[in-house]
Amino acid sequence: MERDIELALVERLRRGDPNAFDDVYAAFNTRLFTFLVRLSRRRDVAEDLLEETWLRLVKHARRLGADTRLGPWLFTVARNLHVSYIRSRMLEDSTAASLIALWPFSLERSSPFEAAAASELERRIERALAAMPAASREVLLLVAVAGLDHSDAADICGITPEALRQRLHRARETLSKVLERDTEAGAPAPRGITSCPIR
Amino acid sequence: MSDPLTRLLAELPPAEPDPLRAERTRRGCRALLARQASRAPATRGLSADRAAMRVWELLIAGLGVAYLTEVIVQALQVYGLS
Numbered sequence: 001m002e003r004d005i006e007l008a009l010v011e012r013l014r015r016g017d018p019n020a021f022d023d024v025y026a027a028f029n030t031r032l033f034t035f036l037v038r039l040s041r042r043r044d045v046a047e048d049l050l051e052e053t054w055l056r057l058v059k060h061a062r063r064l065g066a067d068t069r070l071g072p073w074l075f076t077v078a079r080n081l082h083v084s085y086i087r088s089r090m091l092e093d094s095t096a097a098s099l100i101a102l103w104p105f106s107l108e109r110s111s112p113f114e115a116a117a118a119s120e121l122e123r124r125i126e127r128a129l130a131a132m133p134a135a136s137r138e139v140l141l142l143v144a145v146a147g148l149d150h151s152d153a154a155d156i157c158g159i160t161p162e163a164l165r166q167r168l169h170r171a172r173e174t175l176s177k178v179l180e181r182d183t184e185a186g187a188p189a190p191r192g193i194t195s196c197p198i199r
Numbered sequence: 200m201s202d203p204l205t206r207l208l209a210e211l212p213p214a215e216p217d218p219l220r221a222e223r224t225r226r227g228c229r230a231l232l233a234r235q236a237s238r239a240p241a242t243r244g245l246s247a248d249r250a251a252m253r254v255w256e257l258l259i260a261g262l263g264v265a266y267l268t269e270v271i272v273q274a275l276q277v278y279g280l281s
Contacts, residue, residue: 016236018229025225034214047216051224058228062235125207144208172204179204 001027001071010068013061021058024070029054032078035141039082041130049085053078072152079138079156086134128178136171143168 001009012020032053037046056077064073129137135157142153143164154164275281 013232016232018233021229021232022225025228029221029225030213030215033216037214043217046214047220050216051220054224054228055231058232058235061232121207122211125211140208144205145211147209176204 006070007067010064010066010070013057014064014066016061021061024057024074025054028071028074031146032074035075035146036078036082038126038129038141038145039079039134039138040085045085049078049081052081056081069152071148072156075142075146075148075152076156079142124179124182125175128175128182131178132171132174135167136174139164139167140171140175 009020009023013024029050033046033050036049036053037043040046040049053074057074129140132140138157139153142148142156143150148156150164150168151161154161157164157167159167272281
């Protein structure tokens with residue numbers, strides 16, 4: 001989104017213009033949902049968090065700074081809502097995990113993308129992403145999938161750009177290793193992945 | 200970042216939320232924003248009324264203090280204490 005268009009949208013949002021909301025919604029809804037569903041690995045959770053993100057924007061519309069950058073603002077809210085959700089579920093999950101451990105077979109669920117992925121390669125990437133730790137997954141999603149620049153992604157995650165660079169490096173390394181392991185196990189190699197230098 | 204891994208990630212298909220729920224959310228947010236905007240001028244009017252009321256309260260309090268002071272001064276004069 002062009003900066004002057006974005007500034008005009010922010011001004012209209014501050015004045016409470018519903019058409020400005022529609023424009024922002026059209027520009028970011030799919031990107032936010034894609035980020036949230038891959039981060040949470042659950043459609044229902046992602047839809048709840050997405051709705052809450054938009055409600056936060058509306059409730060804060062009049063208090064937005066005139067120079068607010070909508071993309072980073074929305075992704076920060078979405079990411080923080082996901083962190084709150086994870087914290088609230090932690091106790092519940094640890095109890096559930098101890099019960100599941102007693103179950104005689106694995107109850108691992110596939111991410112919603114795995115089933116829908118069009119190709120084997122996409123399926124493998126989705127599976128590898130879903131298996132990564134949340135902190136690694138979120139930086140990959142913000143930078144590589146949502147296309148945010150490093151400084152915005154660092155602000156969204158609440159870390160320094162240097163910390164983000166390191167986290168991104170580790171995340172890409174992990175993802176490459178998982179894909180390589182898959183290849184060794186018999187899956188076709190994605191072109192260029194195994195030989196790519198990881199920075 | 201234009202290595203093959205990054206390209207693969209960037210090319211992953213986007214996800215679409217449930218269209219019915221998305222539309223409900225959009226309409227709800229629009230309505231809320233419009234409500235907030237329509238309430239804003241009313242709130243400003245209310246605060247102007249409150250400010251005028253406060254001026255009147257201060258004026259009446261000032262007149263009351265002046266009246267009581269004068270009563271006390273007159274009473275002291277009547278009893279020859281001033």
